Amino acid sequence: MTRLIVAAGGGGDAVAAAVLNAALYGGDDPAVILTYAWDRLLIDPVPGPRGPANFTGLHQLTPSVYTVPAEAKPIAPAGSTLPRLAAELPHTFALIDPHHGAEGITRQLEELVSELSPSGIDLLDVGGDILARGDEPTLKSPPGDALTLAACAQVNADIRLLVAGPGLDGEIPAQVLRERLGPVVHTLTAADVDRISAVLEWHPSEATAMLSATARGIRGLCEVRDAGLPVPLTDEGPAIYEADLDDALQRNELARRLLDTTSLDEAERHAREVCGFSEIDHERNKALWLADQAPTELDPNATLARVAEFEAEAVTRGVTHTTFRRLTEALSLNGTQREELRKLLITTHPERYTAPLWQIA
Template sequence: MTSTAIAIAAGGGGDVVAASVLAQRLRHRFDVVAIMSYSWDRLIVDPTPGPRGLGDFDGLTSHHELVAQVTVSTVLRGPGRSTLPPLAHYVGCPLLLMDPVGGVAGLAAQFGAASRVFGAQTLLVVDVGGDILAEGTEAGLRSPLADSMSLAAAVRSGLGLHLLVAGLGLDGELTPPELTSLLQRHGATEVAELGAADVTRFAEVWNWHPSEASGLLCVAADGWRGRVETQRDALIDITDDATIVYEVDAYGVAANSLAANLIATTSLADAEQRVRTRRGYSDIDIERDRVPALARHDEWTPAADTVGAIDRYAYAAANRGVNALTIRRVLELAGASGAGAATRLRELLKCERPHNMRPPLYLA
């Protein structure tokens, strides 16, 4: 017997793709009637630090004062764009906006209202990579705020709860030994193994979407194997293990992670400060620090030797045993950090190096 559920894309961005893939893959267990996500994109897409809220959009469809649906016609106000409206075309069910302005308390209220509107009894919290399992002390942890708030709010909502982790390690944050230890500690069980048929409908998304972790999940499910260099020099091995989906004890993770410290928060600023107190900085601090440099790069145009420089780097990477770079890494190397610059470089490479372009990968 299936349970009517709402899937929560814990980190926003590419987690929407994973949530949709798992909704279909696990339809024998869950009837997913909606997906909820932050609009919190990389600065290359939206140059405003932090997540966007209900007041930042035109064209939302209101189901309740706390429940707003993003459609293909929804538009983000101000500079940049949101990846949610174009993703709404692919996900196959209503895509609802999570607004964390009211902290975990506010998100929990949104989850509760959405469950009543759509007749759901269960939440499926979906994370790609596994950083949602982190206890907060791990050296490589970079972006715990969104995931931790999502999990804390799901617990606080009082609804039935399942935590699903796909693409273990593909976010390049926790080390394989750390992830293995956390999976064992929280009684992880394998619930699915993804294949090409699960991700086919999202193939063209990676022509424009910047997510690395979810893009690599789809690459792995499609059968590609090898070593990938991602942004900030991280190296990730795509193996058969990347296609496994785990269900983990959500309550155990919440009690032993940053989520435990956020569950009482009533504002985003409060949640951010609690993460900052624990780790010395918040995810949004990192984005704030990067904004000035990003603005200087949006007007980037290809130089005469841009493609040649990329060729030389890819050749050197191949000699180091790297099979592919993420396109996000190529953009980083070229200094094409703004949305317009990224589009121009993608188009250039598609024309000049079509055999290297396998979005989200650039083959070395």
């Protein structure tokens, strides 16, 4: 029997879905993971999510659902982590296509339920912004989660909503989420996350990186994203909670607005009305800014000096750890230099690599 896991926000949620499948269900049978191809600009320089038309080599599973095998390729200039995930993990990654709104995603889910007759369906979100109202000023990426929530709420099947690592996405603080969470269904251990350790060596997800780090026992304050958001690494970090899907929908005004949407443009308009912004607008603006930046060479000595300056300032903010994405953007390096920076730091100070995070001196 196949298990279906919906990665609410795509990206790191898809990686966390692989951990979830093994931790809760034994992991002997690979799952079908339905996820967005929506990577940050470090990976995909094109704003917004990718659809089937943005890939070659996809496999058609149902009339509206395509899977992304290892040999699939994003059509330039787009980029995607999904083919590499398919190569390194045993699961089937199916592509959420948000370009037909919540109605389109609902149709995809209904087709998968009919095709697979899954033994169970989980909707997984790392961080918990799926439990937001939609108008919180700290929200950074509400449309993806709201679309999947709206779609799952309309499917004629039992879907369990799970939240891993409340607050780890840096959007809704854990203390705000506590009253919206149900029971803990599992607390991740180092053994649970070991199976994705190789993936997190290259995958840019910060929330799932911190989820893995807290499962390994790392505690402190981690600075993330280009804005340098501080995220506490606490004992709540590795916990997976169940939450009520209907309550989440009733609370989330954006998700309710999206129920009848038939296009991504329509979903964007609602996001601007409810949240005051569209995440894709932010990506468009940032992509234009990045295009105007002159390329910077990664000179090892100069880079190490700049890292030392960053760390000295971070210590004054109480920061104990950071992500390599944060370091890459703080040093004004481009996404292609992230791996080079990571190798330089790990080679120079291997004792400071608290996988998959960097420990501040």
